[in-house]
Amino acid sequence: METTNKTQKYVEYQGTFTNIGLLIFRLIIGIFMFLHGWQKITNFEMLSTVFPDPLGIGASASLVLIILAEVGCSLLIIFGIFTRLAAIPPMFGMAVAAFMVHANDPFTVKEIAFLYLFLYVALFFLGAGKFSVDYLLAKHWTKKK
Numbered sequence: 001m002e003t004t005n006k007t008q009k010y011v012e013y014q015g016t017f018t019n020i021g022l023l024i025f026r027l028i029i030g031i032f033m034f035l036h037g038w039q040k041i042t043n044f045e046m047l048s049t050v051f052p053d054p055l056g057i058g059a060s061a062s063l064v065l066i067i068l069a070e071v072g073c074s075l076l077i078i079f080g081i082f083t084r085l086a087a088i089p090p091m092f093g094m095a096v097a098a099f100m101v102h103a104n105d106p107f108t109v110k111e112i113a114f115l116y117l118f119l120y121v122a123l124f125f126l127g128a129g130k131f132s133v134d135y136l137l138a139k140h141w142t143k144k145k
Helices: 002-042 044-050 059-079 083-101 107-126 133-144
Strands: none
Touching (some): 083 107
């Protein structure tokens, strides 16, 4: 009986550290990408004429989409709101950056896009953790059922 209690405490202890780690992970990814996108907002006029258009929708439209992914989704990720869904647009944006925009560039140029891509993939699979709006929503929805 005492071994089971110690095991349960250890699992709870590990779970707390995992959830703190997920919170830090979300905050770092979200804040860094938010700042990256914020630079695009502040330089929108200049960038809208020269921004890459890998999807063929126009430079301005491509810029707006990546701003939505980098700023809008970052805010959702920071607060842990629909985290898995919010990770998909920036994941797509980083894949486009790595495989299309920087396709002919050396690895050192596309390295940051790959890094963010795989951080978002990890976030997609890990989820937001306990310290998130997602967790609160899940608790609320499971109480109703």
